[in-house]
Amino acid sequence: MPVETIFFLVLGAAAGGFINGLSGTGTALFALGFYLVVLDPVTAVAIVALMSVVAGVQGLWVVRASIFDHPKRLLRFVLPGLVGVPVGIWLLSGLDTAVLRFGVAGFLILYGGYFAFRRALPAFTRRTPVIDAAIGGIGGVLGGAAGMSGALPSMWMSLRPWTKFETRAVLQPFNMVMLTTTVVLLYWRGAYEGALPALAITIPSGLLAAQVGIYVFRRLSDTGFRRILILLCLAMGVGILLSELT
Template identity: 30%
Template structure:
């Protein structure tokens, strides 16, 4: 959602590192607040391994692809997908698909992460389509996003995408997102499965809306 606003005023090459760092810092805080659970790391490993492979490709495309075209395609996808998922359709076939398909989604998420910090968009849609529980969705997305954002930020530094003059922006972000991240971690355990789904869909729909608007205007 932040990227959708920032691309109005900032070039993708500046907005992307800011989004990645803000997301990374939020996940560090959220992981520190995570309550004990019985979920195993094998649930998220296929996503992470494939996602890490996709990050360098996305980072390369960040300097090659037409930013307006990318924003429009992703925005239209979210605008179509979110209302459909709000109606709570059941896709029983998807529930039977295994780790290979999860890895494909992870790879595409990694590409989008390297391209502009959007690594969670497709995996969010996927785990919801599979009908996973709120706890499972959160576990997969939190650990996947953390791993991908950490690697993406490292790649940005290595490639020179993160410039010295960007660090003041990054420090301001670190301060400004800390309290909201703590509050969000606490609120997660107070919302129902249905409320959680509607919150996620609303945020993704808002992101899609602003992506399309920022491209058209």
């Protein structure tokens, strides 16, 4: 394997793994740009998805207590999301995904730009089981249709004044389930044929970088973590917009 390919694979794994360890989402946003320089799009997406799942196991372990403290809250997002993924894939045939991605990008940029630099963060405290289920379902549809399952849940959870562990105990498992579904579907399509050398580089690098991200996560305050999520929404919006324009 050429040195240039190894270099970009390690950079992508380091960037994606770190953000996975820090926030539990956003891996593809930070890794995919590096991978696409040296890999074809299908292989790049397949490797990012698998790396996200493998690195995400470490994040799940960090918030395991909070997951078991609020299992019903998690299921309100995950179960509708699982229904939404095949719906999104089915919509692919008649949907202009570019228009969809532009719309979501604009929404994320407006939201992230508005709240990122405000002194007071929003504090939506009351229980909203129906809205939670809707957010999970739409996240699944967006994941199946355009690979953006984490965008809407990230935005919604940054509005909630939950602790950083409570927030991540929903966001990370949700993304893990959606991405595992994606990995299975890509495997059936043969996307991992010939990908073993790249995986041998990206998986260890991603795992190590995720540990650095988890180290930073543990030292963030609850408010600091919410601000990270809001800034990540802004970054996701800009990243999606740039990917469509280029």
